Amino acid sequence: MQVFEDIAALRGYLAQMRAQGKRVGFVPTMGFLHQGHVALMKAAKADPAVDLLVVSIFVNPLQFGPREDYREYPRDLERDKELCRAAGTDALFVPAVAAMYPEGFATTVEVGGGVTDVLCGRSRPGHFRGVATVVAKLFNIVQPDVAYFGMKDAQQVVVIRRMVEDLNFPVQVKAHPTVREDDGLAVSSRNTYLSPEERRAAPVLYRSLKLAERAILAGERDAAKLKELLVREIGSEPLAQLDYAEVVSWPGLKPVTKIEAGAVLIAVAARFGRARLIDNVLVEVK
Amino acid sequence: MQVFEDIAALRGYLAQMRAQGKRVGFVPTMGFLHQGHVALMKAAKADPAVDLLVVSIFVNPLQFGPREDYREYPRDLERDKELCRAAGTDALFVPAVAAMYPEGFATTVEVGGGVTDVLCGRSRPGHFRGVATVVAKLFNIVQPDVAYFGMKDAQQVVVIRRMVEDLNFPVQVKAHPTVREDDGLAVSSRNTYLSPEERRAAPVLYRSLKLAERAILAGERDAAKLKELLVREIGSEPLAQLDYAEVVSWPGLKPVTKIEAGAVLIAVAARFGRARLIDNVLVEVK
Incomplete structure (x- = not known):
């Protein structure tokens, strides 16, 4: 695995690889890698559309609000390098x-x-402007054929x-299912912020989502009722401070009042101490 | 010359060309081509960094304000095709x-x-957002090595x-000097809006710029005095309605009060009937 800090050096390496006909798969990350990232890397390595795996680690200040956790966001480059190497990463970009x-x-x-x-x-004004901007930059630097997101x-x-x-952008975007701990908690770099008590409380998010999903599959079509279900379940956990619980269309993310045929996203966010955690399930409705 | 309306078809053609090692030069235009555009095409054809010339013609609605001339902007695709072919264009993109x-x-x-x-x-709020957005799109579609602008x-x-x-963006941007008519008027698709009287009046823009340039070269360092010169000269032409006359730093475009060593851009815009014309000179100050 080659490690690049310099944009021009990475470009030079990638130009050589492309000249050999190699097609590039790309996993952009903010580091402090976990099994979710590893799953994306493995998906890239297994992808017949890709010959070479590039991973980037960059904690992007532009996507953090002024009162958010940019400074304290967890970092451990040595551990990250080991995980990337083990997953078969060809080039690691750490600008x-x-x-x-x-x-x-x-x-x-x-x-x-x-x-x-x-x-x-x-909840996070400017967050997605920061995300879109850095991903545009990374796509122009790496010029991947396929990029993988969780x-x-x-x-x-x-x-x-x-x-x-x-x-x-001449890039194919592939989405990979959320990776979860045994108790359902979505893996996230921010889980490291959780105290042991908060960690025990956090699976309430996924539990609430599964409750809502089961309600839909059992015939519930009223989005307000589903939100009530989510709010009540998350509210039953004293350590959880709800940010939002929503049912929206997929992929338009439009508010839904009555669920009809198609896909809906059930999405929740809550704080547990200083950790703001998010989770979602996508439900296909027939 | 191949003509493409379809993005995917152009991409397919360019992928083939790139696979043959061809490096792409790109001249994006809004059509109704004139000698300024032709000079850009010739620069691309003569550029040792380029093997293949792609020209686009697209009157981009996003860069026109609601009261501007999008609908009436001049168009003549058959004439444009002839000019492109004559200048050695390999692929013309007309989405x-x-x-x-x-x-x-x-x-x-x-x-x-x-x-x-x-x-x-x-003067044109949103104009450059429209320009940046369409150029980002065109760069991602054409993926040129070099792009040429006037x-x-x-x-x-x-x-x-x-x-x-x-x-x-992995693109080199090359700027080409303004092409002018014999009387100094900068060539522009919008010159076609001018009545014969307005056409005779329009060279006042370049005359005012050359006056200011000569004043700088003769030692004038006060930007306010230079602006006065520009305003007075353009004001002497009854058919000209001044939009702006400015002296700014290059390439920062910051307001200048006292001219110091470096480059300054003297830039003017004025209406002549329904035509809004712009012009500028770049002056190197020692």
């Missing part, structure tokens, strides 16, 4: 903030159309796909 | 508006840093270079 956002940087990518001002976009960040998948389609 | 902005389109590229809210950006639109050159650097 410095000054390389990604040099003095004078002034360009942003804004995805509208109602997919960035709901759910996490409402479905825990379902809204991010929608935003990136919208951007890719709208700006004609 | 429909519905192909570039299909239903649901919702992503924009915004260049800040003070280069889009001055000069034409102040210096008549000097602010556009600055905005595109800022975007390319900030979003890491």
